[in-house]
Amino acid sequence: MSGRRVAITGIGVTAPGGVGTKAFWDLLSHGRTATRAISTFDASGFRSRVAAEIDFDPEQSGLSPQQVRRMDRAAQLAVVSAREAVSDSGLEFVDLDPHRTGVTIGSAVGATMGLDQEYRVVSDGGRLELVDHRYATKHLYDHFVPSSFSAEVAWAVGAEGPVSVVSTGCTSGIDSVGHAVELIREGTADVVVAGATDAPISPITLACFDAIKATTPRDDDPATASRPFDRSRNGFVLGEGAAVFVLEELGAALRRGAHVYAEVAGYASRCNAFHMTGLRPDGAEMAEAIRVALDEARVDPTDVDYVNAHGSGTKQNDRHETAAFKRALGEHARRTPVSSIKSMVGHSLGAIGSIEIAASALAMEYGVVPPTANLRTPDPECDLDYVPITAREHRTDTVLSVGSGFGGFQSAIVLARPDRRTP
Structure with a gap:
């Protein structure tokens, strides 16, 4: 490379x-x-x-x-x-x-x-x-x-x-x-x-x-x-x-003096080779995609300031994703704001990953984490900081955005402020 x-x-x-x-x-x-x-x-x-x-x-x-x-x-x-x-x-x-x-x-x-x-x-x-x-x-x-x-x-x-x-x-x-x-x-x-x-x-x-x-x-x-x-x-x-x-x-x-929203610092994709629509509960494949994307970005898991979740609102996906964040980020997952914009704009299938990248870049731009709307009664199995109801002011220098798709696809992308990374 x-x-x-x-x-x-x-x-x-x-x-x-x-x-x-x-x-x-x-x-x-x-x-x-x-x-x-x-x-x-x-x-x-x-x-x-x-x-x-x-x-x-x-x-x-x-x-x-x-x-x-x-x-x-x-x-x-x-x-x-x-x-x-x-x-x-x-x-x-x-x-x-x-x-x-x-x-x-x-x-x-x-x-x-x-x-x-x-x-x-x-x-x-x-x-x-x-x-x-x-x-x-x-x-x-x-x-x-x-x-x-x-x-x-x-x-x-x-x-x-x-x-x-x-x-x-x-x-x-x-x-x-x-x-x-x-x-x-x-x-x-x-x-x-x-x-x-x-x-x-x-x-x-x-x-x-x-x-x-x-x-x-x-x-x-x-x-x-x-x-x-x-x-x-x-x-x-x-x-x-x-x-x-x-x-x-x-x-x-x-x-050329361009305005830079973010550097796309790391990306990875994995497949669970498991089931067309089902997900393993441990989130291992998504966690592996996150690990590789962070490694490519030369970013430590503890440097992640915000996670833009797939957060589809299905029982299995939200549990699977929560497990993946814990597996990939360790204890830092409990200190990191996580949110799903699908609560506001729905799930536009193939388009949503790019829409969520846009949300991630704008969260960095404005120092605001968008909320997870309609989150009023947290699921005990989903026990991270999902920024319920109201947006939160929060400086974000490094953002992780993830996606999960039928067929077992699991992808992760890392955005970072260019001056926060060592070339």
Whole structure:
């Protein structure tokens, strides 16, 4: 590995509660929830009928009618977020070598909404067993291939270097950023636009999670439905969103006087090779990913100031994650603030890892740890400091963010202030 270090110099977020990074941070820092009854389709026949939706108008967000027609909602969220990140970075992309500029976008479920809408059209609302292809949009192929997401972002920023999609389920948003960091470290790219997007709030997604009872049936009180680490938690709230970053070599960023939110100091991913949806209670694989990420960052476990948890709000995940923190951080886990922003913005599957990285970087930026909303009755088995209800002023020089996904994926990423690390 080379000595090249990687900085976050631009952030763009489109998430429940508002479009843009400012609206996102305002929601988190005030502990508000964006979960509500599903409004985009009739969900009355489903077990779980709540979600964290975005009030998103693509044309108001700067997309042309042709772009709106061509792109699935998840692609739209990614492009809008990428534009904000590029503007925030202060980089003039037209002056960059396009062959040294890359894109990595994560997604768990691809163009779910586009495919769902097109199937309804070609099947005449599900009445035709043999669908009529003549009614399909000519852009349907783009909905079948998630690589179209990265292509759209690459076209938007003029990137002609390495461009890829990372799809590792619910850890996609961490893994896509980790992949981008490696591209810069190894010298393949100087600047990478990286992040993740998903817009899965559709009948097919609800049906899948209903079948395994992973989502909450607390439909009578949507605002408090997502309850990570609470004794009364009974599943996650589905969400949607995107977060995209401009990553660049740290030295170059400092030379041009860029604002550096954080250095991406360490990253690791592991798999438990155990069960498609189940987790071992000891959290060994997540703990190993944390250990390797901290080692790569040259950070001692006692230097971690805040942990941005996966915190999905399912019984097994929250216990598994608590055990992993104790295993990886030792007694320091009991002294470290931990919180789950899924309590406020839901679980946007592949996108959430990047959204949580954005929250982690902003926690460092403002010296505030976002809370775990709706945590009123702690589970005795989840006995760490989960920052309940209200945000907390707390200087954070080193943040650990983790993700856990179906298939056994466990990922960890470490953000640090550049001056806190020894090269």
